[in-house]
Amino acid sequence: MIQTKSLTKRYGKTLAVDSLTITVEPGKVTGFLGPNGAGKSTTMRMILGLDHPTSGSAKVNGHLYQHLKRPLHEVGALLDARALSPGRTARNHLLALAATHGISKTRVEEVIELTGLRSVATRKAGSYSLGMAQRLGIAVALLGDPKTLILDEPVNGLDPEGVRWVRDLVRHLAGLGKTVFLSSHLMSEMEQTADHLIVLARGKLLADVDMAEFISQSSEIGARVRTPYATQMADWLAQPGVRIDPLGPDLIEVHGLDAAQLGDAAATQGWALHELIPLTASLEQAYLDLTNDATEYRSESFEAHVGQEA
Amino acid sequence: MSSAQFGYEQYLQAQAALRQQAMTTQYPPGYPQQPYPTVPPSLDFPPPTVSFPYHDSDDETTGKHLITTGLPPGMVAPPQAMEHTPGHIPVVDPVSDTGSAPAVVAATQVDTTPPNSAAAPQPTAPRTPRKSTVEVRNVAFFRVLRAESIKLRTLTSTWWLLAIAVILTIGMGALMGWTIKMAFENPESMGISPDMVDLFRNMEATTLATTGMQFMQLVVTILGVLYITNEYSSGSIRATLSAVPTRLVMVIAKAVNLGIAVFLTSMASLYAAAMVGWAFISGYGVDDRFTLSGLRAIAGASLANTLITLLAFAVGLLLRSTAGGIGTVLGVLLVLPIITQILPWDWATTTGEYLPGASSIWLYNFGDAAAANMWDWNQWGFLKGLWVTGAWALLPFIGGLAALKARDAGGSE
Ligand SMILES: Nc1ncnc2c1ncn2[C@@H]1O[C@H](COP(=O)(O)OP(=O)(O)O)[C@@H](O)[C@H]1O
Ligand SMILES: [Mg+2]
Numbered sequence: 001m002i003q004t005k006s007l008t009k010r011y012g013k014t015l016a017v018d019s020l021t022i023t024v025e026p027g028k029v030t031g032f033l034g035p036n037g038a039g040k041s042t043t044m045r046m047i048l049g050l051d052h053p054t055s056g057s058a059k060v061n062g063h064l065y066q067h068l069k070r071p072l073h074e075v076g077a078l079l080d081a082r083a084l085s086p087g088r089t090a091r092n093h094l095l096a097l098a099a100t101h102g103i104s105k106t107r108v109e110e111v112i113e114l115t116g117l118r119s120v121a122t123r124k125a126g127s128y129s130l131g132m133a134q135r136l137g138i139a140v141a142l143l144g145d146p147k148t149l150i151l152d153e154p155v156n157g158l159d160p161e162g163v164r165w166v167r168d169l170v171r172h173l174a175g176l177g178k179t180v181f182l183s184s185h186l187m188s189e190m191e192q193t194a195d196h197l198i199v200l201a202r203g204k205l206l207a208d209v210d211m212a213e214f215i216s217q218s219s220e221i222g223a224r225v226r227t228p229y230a231t232q233m234a235d236w237l238a239q240p241g242v243r244i245d246p247l248g249p250d251l252i253e254v255h256g257l258d259a260a261q262l263g264d265a266a267a268t269q270g271w272a273l274h275e276l277i278p279l280t281a282s283l284e285q286a287y288l289d290l291t292n293d294a295t296e297y298r299s300e301s302f303e304a305h306v307g308q309e310a
Numbered sequence: 311m312s313s314a315q316f317g318y319e320q321y322l323q324a325q326a327a328l329r330q331q332a333m334t335t336q337y338p339p340g341y342p343q344q345p346y347p348t349v350p351p352s353l354d355f356p357p358p359t360v361s362f363p364y365h366d367s368d369d370e371t372t373g374k375h376l377i378t379t380g381l382p383p384g385m386v387a388p389p390q391a392m393e394h395t396p397g398h399i400p401v402v403d404p405v406s407d408t409g410s411a412p413a414v415v416a417a418t419q420v421d422t423t424p425p426n427s428a429a430a431p432q433p434t435a436p437r438t439p440r441k442s443t444v445e446v447r448n449v450a451f452f453r454v455l456r457a458e459s460i461k462l463r464t465l466t467s468t469w470w471l472l473a474i475a476v477i478l479t480i481g482m483g484a485l486m487g488w489t490i491k492m493a494f495e496n497p498e499s500m501g502i503s504p505d506m507v508d509l510f511r512n513m514e515a516t517t518l519a520t521t522g523m524q525f526m527q528l529v530v531t532i533l534g535v536l537y538i539t540n541e542y543s544s545g546s547i548r549a550t551l552s553a554v555p556t557r558l559v560m561v562i563a564k565a566v567n568l569g570i571a572v573f574l575t576s577m578a579s580l581y582a583a584a585m586v587g588w589a590f591i592s593g594y595g596v597d598d599r600f601t602l603s604g605l606r607a608i609a610g611a612s613l614a615n616t617l618i619t620l621l622a623f624a625v626g627l628l629l630r631s632t633a634g635g636i637g638t639v640l641g642v643l644l645v646l647p648i649i650t651q652i653l654p655w656d657w658a659t660t661t662g663e664y665l666p667g668a669s670s671i672w673l674y675n676f677g678d679a680a681a682a683n684m685w686d687w688n689q690w691g692f693l694k695g696l697w698v699t700g701a702w703a704l705l706p707f708i709g710g711l712a713a714l715k716a717r718d719a720g721g722s723e
Contacts, residue, residue, distance in 0.1 A: 049555050050548055050719035066555045073446040077552055083545025083721060087466035093546075096464070099457035100553045102447035140549060145444035 001026055001179055002047055002148060006056035009042050009203075016042040018203035019056065024181045026147070029174045031194030031211070032183035035291050039203040040183040041079065044152050048077055060148055072101050072144030078137035078151045086126025090117050090136045093125060094143060101144055111139040130157030138166070148179040155189055167193045187287040201291040215283060223259040225266075226251045226275035233271060237262075250274070454554050454563040462567050467536050472571070475529040476579040482522030483583025487590030490518075494594040511594075518587030519580040520611050520674055526579070527618050527667070528643065530572050534622030535635035537568055542630040545721040557714050561627065565620060565707070572619045576612035584608065610674035610692065617673075618643070618666055620703040627710030630720055643667045663690065669698035 002024035009017040017039040024030045032040050045051040047058040049065035060068065060075050068074050084093060094108045112121050115135040120128065125136065134157050141149055149170070155163045170193060174180045184190055190197065190211075197214050199207040207214070227233060230250045237244060242256040254262055259278040266273050447453070462468055490510050493502045538561075541547035554560045584604070621642075626635035643666065650662030662668060672680060672695025683691030 045548075045719070048548075048552050050551055052716075052718060068555065069448045070446050071449065071555055072553055073444075075552075079548055079552075080545055083548055085461075085465065085540060085544045085546050088461075088464045092460060092464040093549075096457045096460040097549060097553050099460055100449050100453050102445070102453055104445060107444050144446050 001061055002058070002150075002181055003062075004043070004047070004056065004058040007043065007046060007053055007058050008055045009039070009046060009051060010054045015203050017046070017053075020200070020203070020205055021056075022198055022205065022208060024148075024179055024198075025196070026179040027174060027177045028195040029170050029180045029182060029193055030196045030198060031190035032181060032198050032200065033187065033190060033287065033291075034183075034185060034200035034206075036185055037202075038185075038200045038291075040185075040200060041152050042203075043200070044077070044079060044150050044181075044183065047150060048075065048079070050079075070101055070144065072097070072103070073146055074144075075148045075150060076141030076144060076146035077149070078134070078141045078154055080152065081130065081133040081137040081157070084125040084128075084133060084136065087124055089122050089124055090128075090139070091121045093136065094139060097140060098143060103143060107143065107145075111142050114142065115139040131159060131162055134158055134162070138169070146178070148181070149173060150181045152183050153185070154182065155184070163189075187284045191283055199287070199290055206290050214286070217286070221258045222253065222255040222279040223257070223262050224251065224253045224275065224277040224279065225262055225273060227266065227271055227273045229266075229269070229271040233266065233269075236269070237265070253279070255279075449554055449556075449559070451559055451563065454559050455566060457553070458560070458563040458567045462537060462564075462571060465537065465540060467540075468533060468571075471529050471533040471536075472575050475526045475575060476582075478525045478529065479519070479522040479576075479579040480583045480586055482525065483518050483580075483585075483587040484590070486518045486521045487587030490587075491590040491594065494591065510591075517607075519584035519608060522583060523580075523611055523614070523674070524667070526576065527615055527670075528640070530576075530615055530619045531622035531639045531643065532636055533572070534568060534619035535626040535639060536632060537564060538623055538626040539630060539632040539635050542721050543632055547721040548719055551719050558711060561711060561714060565623060568619060568623055569616050573612050573616045576615040577608060580608045580611055607674045607676055610676070613696075614670035614673040614699060617699045617703040618670055621666060621706060624703065624706035624710045628706060628713055664698055666699055666702040669695050669702070671695065673699060 002022075004020050004022050007017055007020040008015075020039075020043060032043070034040050042051060043058075046053050047060060047065065057064070059065075063074075065071065065075070088096075091108065091112065094111065095105070098104070098108050112118055115138050117132070117135055117139060120132055125133065128136065134154060138151070138154060141151065151166075151170070154170075155166050158166060170180045170182060174195070182190075182194065194211050196210055197207060198205070209217075224247070225233065228250055230246070230248075230252050234244045234246065234252050237254060237257065242254065245253040245255070247253055257265075259276050263273065263276050490513075493500050493507060493510060497504065497507050541550055550560060551557060554563075622635065622639045625638050626632070629635045629638065646665050647662055647667055650658045650665065653659075672690050672692060675695075676684075676692070680691050683689035683694070685691070685693050687693060687697070
């Protein structure tokens with residue numbers, strides 16, 4: 001359980017986190033979403049007592065982090081996988097951290113095994129790929145068998161298999177009743193992982209909703225239909241609540257009816273469909289719409305810079 | 311995985327219905343036209359009585375999951391549709407078909423391991439829930455002491471720097487011993503006066519040892535700076551402070567480890583230097599000079615090294631930068647003494663005496679004058695050397711601690 005109250009952090013002129021009040025609950029994977037520079041990492045560093053809040057507070061399991069007697073048993077954190085002494089091996093890195101809590105060598109070997117680092121455990125961390133460093137970061141986070149996990153962009157640099165592994169792992173840990181707080185700047189990484197979403201932009205809280213609710217709020221019903229009967233179909237379907245965008249002589253995009261309804265309708269009329277594609281980009285789009293006004297580094301449209309067609 | 315509601319029977323029926331419809335359809339030239347339907351459109355379509363022929367099944371011979379598509383026989387396809395080739399589309403089930411799935415994954419996976427890594431790490435699936443058997447104890451000073459000792463020992467530069475320090479010290483001891491031996495053998499050719507030779511005969515063996523002190527000091531100060539700035543440059547300070555949130559405990563544990571390591575290394579290498587140097591001159595009527603005061607000098611010199619190293623550590627703690635830390639320490643040890651010598655004023659000379667390099671010499675200088683002032687606060691001797699050098703180590707250390715507590719953990723620059 002993580003709770004922040006009016007948590008605020010200012011770096012000079014930059015207001016990195018602006019009066020953030022959130023609760024991250026146990027037994028769930030909570031996704032912490034926001035564009036780059038939104039203040040996710042800063043929030044996590046304040047929760048871990050690394051950065052001092054300008055005002056407000058953050059508590060883990062009811063205590064300030066500085067007051068925890070066994071911090072590694074309360075919170076396992078992966079902040080920046082690259083933050084390793086390059087000359088130290090993974091095993092020694094883990095052994096040193098384990099020693100602070102009297103954690104046994106057996107447990108160190110266990111997390112090495114669990115994260116698939118066995119074959120590289122005696123190699124210097126400086127020679128690790130980002131993926132290996134991420135695994136080591138996760139091994140560190142798991143070392144003290146913590147009740148709460150704080151992972152900052154944990155799938156960054158992982159191969160697809162690794163991404164899936166992290167997803168399964170955090171879901172498994174949430175299933176054990178642990179609090180899992182996971183940040184990302186990509187909605188696609190959260191879709192299949194998170195139960196709850198906290199969306200941040202420019203340091204401000206934009207949304208704090210259950211994933212299911214977010215999906216139901218934002219999914220748009222519609223489909224793209226390619227059929228030789230496009231004209232007839234458009235005329236036939238025209239009615240309040242349905243919007244039809246003609247995209248070509250045989251291609252229409254229908255909003256307000258889902259793919260199943262459209263397919264069934266076409267079948268009743270005997271209209272052959274050559275394509276029937278449900279509109280799916282909705283979640284990513286909903287997230288972008290949500291954060292669009294507050295994005296720090298907005299990318300401009302390509303046309304402005306790449307030039308027009310000849 | 312075949313749909314129960316849509317079996318082969320229904321498929322045939324659907325085909326027949328569609329064929330019927332297709333045959334009654336009138337296609338005008340160009341795009342096909344069809345009379346507008348009479349059924350009013352509704353958002354809530356009834357369940358279809360006719361569906362597009364679609365059949366999925368498991369192929370008995372290959373075991374593959376198949377989706378069969380195709381226009382019903384007899385249906386006249388509109389012009390564009392001719393591009394479609396009816397046929398079998400094998401579908402690999404990503405969940406159940408484990409036999410071929412890894413091959414697909416392997417082909418598309420982004421290889422992040424360097425080419426020379428023969429065995430890329432293979433993640434194991436999360437284990438089944440088990441009772442927490444991980445024993446985790448409270449963070450305590452002695453545990454942090456152990457952790458920081460592991461870190462000191464596993465820092466590559468520790469061994470390099472200590473090795474250089476030892477070699478320099480012993481080498482200088484040997485060089486000194488050899489030079490004196492030459493002086494005993496033929497003082498004239500070396501331009502050494504008989505007074506000087508007498509001085510050598512009465513010399514303590516440990517004086518041979520402490521010749522290399524200045525060099526050793528420079529090397530161990532680099533270790534002092536690196537031991538802490540390494541955490542900032544790599545960013546591992548964040549992992550360190552996440553495990554030990556009481557920053558004071560972390561820093562004191564580091565300082566104790568560093569102090570012990572430097573003190574013991576100094577003791578051992580200075581003693582070895584004395585022995586090696588002694589070996590050169592022991593045959594020239596020099597008495598056995600391994601007196602108590604000689605050992606005291608070795609211990610004093612080791613203490614001097616330790617305090618100067620802690621000064622360097624404190625500077626590193628304050629500046630959080632390896633280059634800045636080493637530069638500052640070398641400035642204080644090498645540049646400031648020269649400046650104070652050049653400046654013509656008395657106060658500059660006096661200041662020069664109080665610089666850490668100069669004050670630390672009194673910790674191992676037990677000559678006649680020094681011995682007389684040994685326990686005098688105000689005259690240069692052991693005690694004054696100790697408090698001045700100690701202050702040099704302690705004041706930046708306290709400053710570093712205060713800054714450490716007040717500032718953010720850092721490590722991201
Ligand atoms: N140590 C720091 N000093 C100054 N500014 C910082 C520091 N850390 C973060 N910031 C600024 O705070 C804002 C939030 O950054 P961060 O928390 O890293 O965002 P995110 O993790 O969501 O990408 C950014 O504008 C960043 O430049
Ligand atoms: Mg970040």
